[in-house]
Amino acid sequence: MQHRLLPHAAKRAIAIVAWSISCLLLHRVEATSQEQTSSPIHFLPRPIEFSVDSSETPQRHAPETMAGGVGVFDYDRDGEPDIFFTNGANINTLKKDSPKYWNRLFHNNRDGTFTDVTEKAGLKGTGFDVGVAIGDYDNDGYDDIFVAGVYRNTLYHNNGDGTFTDVTERAGLAHPDKQYGPLCQSQLHGLISIMMGVSICSSSITCPGMAQRSPTANIAVSPNTAIRSSTRNCRASYS
Numbered sequence: 159m160q161h162r163l164l165p166h167a168a169k170r171a172i173a174i175v176a177w178s179i180s181c182l183l184l185h186r187v188e189a190t191s192q193e194q195t196s197s198p199i200h201f202l203p204r205p206i207e208f209s210v211d212s213s214e215t216p217q218r219h220a221p222e223t224m225a226g227g228v229g230v231f232d233y234d235r236d237g238e239p240d241i242f243f244t245n246g247a248n249i250n251t252l253k254k255d256s257p258k259y260w261n262r263l264f265h266n267n268r269d270g271t272f273t274d275v276t277e278k279a280g281l282k283g284t285g286f287d288v289g290v291a292i293g294d295y296d297n298d299g300y301d302d303i304f305v306a307g308v309y310r311n312t313l314y315h316n317n318g319d320g321t322f323t324d325v326t327e328r329a330g331l332a333h334p335d336k337q338y339g340p341l342c343q344s345q346l347h348g349l350i351s352i353m354m355g356v357s358i359c360s361s362s363i364t365c366p367g368m369a370q371r372s373p374t375a376n377i378a379v380s381p382n383t384a385i386r387s388s389t390r391n392c393r394a395s396y397s
Contacts, residue, residue: 204270211258212246213286219249221308227289231301233279234320238266244287244305252286252308261287261305280322285310295329 210226227244234240241264247254254260261283264272276282281303289306296302300316313329314322326332 202270204272206241206264206272207274208243208262208264210243210245213249213259215249221246221252221286221288222249224288227287227306229290229292229303231292233263233301233316234265235300236266236268238268240264240266241272242281242290242292242303244290244307245283246288247286247308249286254283254285257282259283275320279320280324281314283307283312287312 212222212224212226214222229242230239231242232239233242243262243264245254245259245261247259248256260276261281262274262276263279263281265275267273283305285307286309287305287307291304291306292301293304294301294316295304295313296315298316298318300318302316303312303314303322305312305314311326311331312324313326313331315325316322
């Protein structure tokens with residue numbers, strides 16, 4: 159009789175232990191779920207209607223691999239970060255002859271969505287652009303945009319009203335190097351020094367209408383100046 163009772167008691171003890179462990183695990187899962195739900199930081203996907211078009215061809219010219227600079231900055235000082243993208247161009251003409259090649263500025267609507275304000279801002283661009291740097295070059299409180307491109311750099315002054323003006327010529331930045339493409343160095347009224355070089359082709363590749371180019375790129379700015387940049391195949395140094 160005692161022999162038969164012992165297995166039954168053991169089974170009952172095991173069931174009680176298993177039930178206790180299950181309760182503890184369930185309590186832990188519920189607590190973790192509540193912690194995740196109550197977390198002040200969470201991420202959700204928010205699509206933006208933009209895709210880089212670098213006019214890819216079977217020839218695989220070097221500029222086709224370089225388009226796609228991005229700058230995140232508060233261009234209208236409303237406290238929310240906005241997004242600027244550079245884009246490519248027709249590889250045969252190096253011109254933005256279609257809206258699919260436009261650079262794009264997206265305004266942050268403060269609700270997790272963005273609005274394309276490119277045309278209103280005057281930032282469609284004209285050529286094959288590959289990089290962007292953001293900085294307030296004239297210290298007026300509004301961030302300006304420096305765009306690096308094939309054979310041409312562009313400096314856009316932020317007018318403070320949601321629009322930008324191309325001041326490349328006025329700033330002395332409209333003189334690309336004939337051998338190395340868009341390479342400039344300029345002292346803008348003692349506020350920001352800019353040296354920008356963008357790789358166009360490797361030493362073994364020749365592109366349409368272009369000689370062989372320098373394989374590196376540099377961005378240098380003066381002290382106490384925040385320049386945020388994104389340029390493929392480049393290195394940035396801060397003095």
